[in-house]
Amino acid sequence: RSIHSTKSVPIVKGNDPAKMEEGEVFAIETFGSTGRGFVNEDGECSIYGKQFDAPHVGLRLQRSRQLLAVINKHFGSLPFCPRYLDRIGETRYLMALKNLCDSGIVTAYPPLCDQKGSYTAQFEHTIFLRPTCKEILSRGDDY
Numbered sequence: 001r002s003i004h005s006t007k008s009v010p011i012v013k014g015n016d017p018a019k020m021e022e023g024e025v026f027a028i029e030t031f032g033s034t035g036r037g038f039v040n041e042d043g044e045c046s047i048y049g050k051q052f053d054a055p056h057v058g059l060r061l062q063r064s065r066q067l068l069a070v071i072n073k074h075f076g077s078l079p080f081c082p083r084y085l086d087r088i089g090e091t092r093y094l095m096a097l098k099n100l101c102d103s104g105i106v107t108a109y110p111p112l113c114d115q116k117g118s119y120t121a122q123f124e125h126t127i128f129l130r131p132t133c134k135e136i137l138s139r140g141d142d143y
Contacts, residue, residue, distance in 0.1 A: 009029075022130070023129060025128050027126050028126075032123070033118055033120045033121075034120075035118030037114065038114060039113060039120055041113075042111065043110055044110070045111075046110075047109040048079065048081070048097065048101070048106050048107065048109065049075075049078065049106065050076065050077050051104065059099065061095070063096040064100055067096040067097060068100060070085070071106070082094075125137075125139065
């Protein structure tokens with residue numbers, strides 16, 4: 001599953017025949033680790049995101065419908081963490097958030113970890129493939 005697009009740039013070689021093409025935008029994510037260098041999903045989830053093409057599901061819980069309206073208004077399909085919900089005044093939303101995840105409307109993105117006791121960091125750049133070059137859109141003075 002991807003929060004960026006249908007094409008991806010995997011960290012290991014696979015059998016995906018997809019090619020990068022002119023005019024496309026890619027998120028390039030790299031992970032550094034003090035461990036073995038292999039990350040996997042582990043631990044309590046702290047990042048969520050509404051699916052861009054989320055199915056229309058009849059939500060039975062009123063609180064889930066309310067929370068979905070808040071997510072649509074404040075975040076759209078951008079990832080968010082529970083702390084952001086707290087900051088905009090939302091309370092008692094954990095069951096509704098779980099319901100939205102179980103319904104396929106919101107996806108939970110657990111932390112990516114390496115071996116126990118190691119540190120893991122993620123870096124990301126967004127690139128645009130122009131006819132004659134690759135432009136890094138996210139490049140700034142500090143990164």
